[in-house]
Amino acid sequence: MKKRFFKRYRAAFIAAAGVAILTVLNTETGMKALGISAFSLGEMLLVIPPIFILLGLLDVWVPREKMIRFMGEGSGIKGVLLAIAIGSAAAGPLYGAFPVAAVLMRKGAKLSNVLIFIGAWSTTKIPMLLFEMESLGMRFALTRLLVDIPGIIVIGLVLSKLVSKKETERLYQNAEEMQK
Numbered sequence: 001m002k003k004r005f006f007k008r009y010r011a012a013f014i015a016a017a018g019v020a021i022l023t024v025l026n027t028e029t030g031m032k033a034l035g036i037s038a039f040s041l042g043e044m045l046l047v048i049p050p051i052f053i054l055l056g057l058l059d060v061w062v063p064r065e066k067m068i069r070f071m072g073e074g075s076g077i078k079g080v081l082l083a084i085a086i087g088s089a090a091a092g093p094l095y096g097a098f099p100v101a102a103v104l105m106r107k108g109a110k111l112s113n114v115l116i117f118i119g120a121w122s123t124t125k126i127p128m129l130l131f132e133m134e135s136l137g138m139r140f141a142l143t144r145l146l147v148d149i150p151g152i153i154v155i156g157l158v159l160s161k162l163v164s165k166k167e168t169e170r171l172y173q174n175a176e177e178m179q180k
Contacts, residue, residue, distance in 0.1 A: 044095075051096045055103050067107035075113065080153060083113040087120025088129075097121040105175035111168055112160035119152035 006013065019037065023030025071079040090097065100121075101114050109117075124145060132141035163171075 043093075047092045047096055051092060051099060055099055058100075058103055059107075062107060064107050067104070067109055071104065071107075071109035071113045073110050075110070079110065079113045080116055080156075083109075083117040083156075084120045084124065084149065084152070087117045087122075088124040088126055090121045090125060091127060094118075094122050099178075102175040102178050105172050106179060110160070111163065111171070112156045115156035115159050116152055119156055120149075123148045123152060 019030060019033050022033060069075065070082055075082075086100075087097070090100075097118050101118055104114050104117060105111075129141055129145060132144065160168075
């Protein structure tokens with residue numbers, strides 16, 4: 001159990017050791033790094049709990065059969081549009097999209113729709129669009145959106161074709177194991 005814990009969080013331990021060494025060698029820079037790390041950790045602690053609550057609700061309220069019908073293999077354009085809508089309605093940083101993507105995968109969403117969802121989360125969020133309209137103008141915001149949406153769809157479809165069947169199965173297996 002301990003060995004698995006240390007293996008899983010190896011990168012975090014290495015980063016902490018690096019910051020500790022940096023602090024010993026250059027206190028000012030080390031303290032700055034610690035401050036930035038603490039700020040980022042605090043931000044994550046504010047964002048992650050609501051996302052996990054919503055994930056729990058998604059997991060309980062949406063039956064696997066419905067997810068397969070709306071975002072699974074035979075979903076077609078309906079799955080693509082739903083992936084874009086869910087990703088665009090999301091709030092929070094991109095790292096919040098990955099646990100949601102894992103739940104979508106466990107529920108039977110096809111890989112291209114999961115990739116489109118992640119692309120939409122990172123690029124077409126409604127709050128970001130509203131900010132752009134206010135700051136950069138309606139024309140810019142809508143032009144960017146009209147360029148991004150087809151790009152996201154093409155990238156999602158191409159990536160899902162480039163990933164081997166074996167790798168896709170491994171991704172879905174990892175999503176299943178995250179639940180344990």
